[in-house]
Amino acid sequence: MVMAVANLVGMTSAEIEAAILELGEPRYRARQIYAGVYRRLYRDWEQFTDIGKPLREKFRARFSIEYPEISQVFVSRDGTRRYLFNAGAGQRVEAVFIPEESRDTLCVSTQVGCAMGCLFCATGRLPMLRNLSAGEIAGQVLALEADRGVQAKRLNIVVMGMGEPLNNYENVMSALRLMTCGKGMSISPRRITLSTSGIVPGIERLASEPVTPNLAISLNASTDAARDRLMPVNRKWNIAALLDACRRFPLAERRRITFEYVLIGGVNDSIEDARRLVRLLGNLRHKINLIPLNADPALPFSPPAPERVEAFAKTLADNYVTASVRRPRGEDIAAACGMLAGVESVASCRK
Numbered sequence: 001m002v003m004a005v006a007n008l009v010g011m012t013s014a015e016i017e018a019a020i021l022e023l024g025e026p027r028y029r030a031r032q033i034y035a036g037v038y039r040r041l042y043r044d045w046e047q048f049t050d051i052g053k054p055l056r057e058k059f060r061a062r063f064s065i066e067y068p069e070i071s072q073v074f075v076s077r078d079g080t081r082r083y084l085f086n087a088g089a090g091q092r093v094e095a096v097f098i099p100e101e102s103r104d105t106l107c108v109s110t111q112v113g114c115a116m117g118c119l120f121c122a123t124g125r126l127p128m129l130r131n132l133s134a135g136e137i138a139g140q141v142l143a144l145e146a147d148r149g150v151q152a153k154r155l156n157i158v159v160m161g162m163g164e165p166l167n168n169y170e171n172v173m174s175a176l177r178l179m180t181c182g183k184g185m186s187i188s189p190r191r192i193t194l195s196t197s198g199i200v201p202g203i204e205r206l207a208s209e210p211v212t213p214n215l216a217i218s219l220n221a222s223t224d225a226a227r228d229r230l231m232p233v234n235r236k237w238n239i240a241a242l243l244d245a246c247r248r249f250p251l252a253e254r255r256r257i258t259f260e261y262v263l264i265g266g267v268n269d270s271i272e273d274a275r276r277l278v279r280l281l282g283n284l285r286h287k288i289n290l291i292p293l294n295a296d297p298a299l300p301f302s303p304p305a306p307e308r309v310e311a312f313a314k315t316l317a318d319n320y321v322t323a324s325v326r327r328p329r330g331e332d333i334a335a336a337c338g339m340l341a342g343v344e345s346v347a348s349c350r351k
């Protein structure tokens with residue numbers, strides 16, 4: 001009988017252990033394999049020097065170590081790198097590596113496409129093709145980590161790539177458990193931020209998890225009328241329902257909910273919007289991330305004038321609201337927020 005070869009990337013330590021015991025090998029071999037794959041980033045059985053050669057061959061016949069296949073890497077003038085992964089059947093997903101002075105940030109995708117249809121987002125115009133598996137999500141981090149080279153800097157993970165993570169709840173949570181597992185990738189949940197368009201039942205479910213990532217909410221409007229138009233999800237769970245769920249979300253000491261607010265010229269960037277935002281979020285521990293729209297010729301919107309961004313941020317600051325303006329990164333390679341659409345036609349390709 002030919003045994004199927006299982007990909008270790010995506011398997012939990014318990015699953016690897018069960019498979020090892022089934023092969024008649026002792027438990028500690030599973031621990032060696034798990035640490036090799038997830039902590040040491042081994043990708044070839046030759047690297048497992050703590051396992052004798054005959055046993056390595058036995059494992060090779062049974063298990064593979066396959067990262068999502070990188071089909072292209074685009075390198076920005078600012079050092080940002082956009083990775084295009086081949087997700088099979090002609091499907092593409094993306095992850096973005098953003099180097100900063102004190103830390104590196106990895107932005108990962110959770111779905112091929114997105115069903116939410118936000119009007120200002122390039123991913124939202126793609127059809128929703130499928131959910132990524134836990135291995136495909138955590139595998140993006142492994143692949144980018146392996147490519148990152150010197151790993152002296154702190155690493156932040158943002159689940160803000162293609163897709164709505166709370167629409168792929170089980171796989172996203174399994175991937176987060178792999179990322180935070182102390183025996184493997186060991187990324188602190190405090191360094192992981194999950195961004196949602198506002199799936200209220202998903203936020204409630206996340207609130208009941210023993211370990212939660214930081215929560216970011218794509219708010220993007222200060223009235224239901226505007227949000228209904230920009231983000232169809234608002235017609236199902238409006239701003240009041242969304243903020244209620246946020247109020248119930250358990251926040252550890254010194255943790256806050258991030259509200260992302262894409263500023264769109266003439267649509268949601270007025271001083272009145274800023275004032276309404278202050279009132280809406282008043283009794284929530286929060287911070288605001290202002291994101292000037294990354295324009296795309298195919299989108300019916302334009303970026304805000306710089307002075308409108310400034311005035312908006314000043315209104316928030318005058319009301320003692322913590323807000324930062326997100327600098328666009330990797331614009332020249334279509335890697336900035338809302339530009340991920342699995343496209344290949346950009347210059348400065350490395351592969």
Ligand code: SAH
Binds near residue numbers: 162339
């Ligand atoms: N689907 C999730 C996570 C991915 S979107 C969510 O919506 O939260 C990541 C962020 O990019 C969101 O905050 C979204 O509002 C923002 N975004 C989408 N399109 C954008 C654009 N054209 N310019 C700037 N930011 C955009």
Ligand code: SF4
Binds near residue numbers: 114116118122196
């Ligand atoms: Fe999907 Fe987020 Fe884009 Fe909305 S902003 S279409 S939820 S990826």
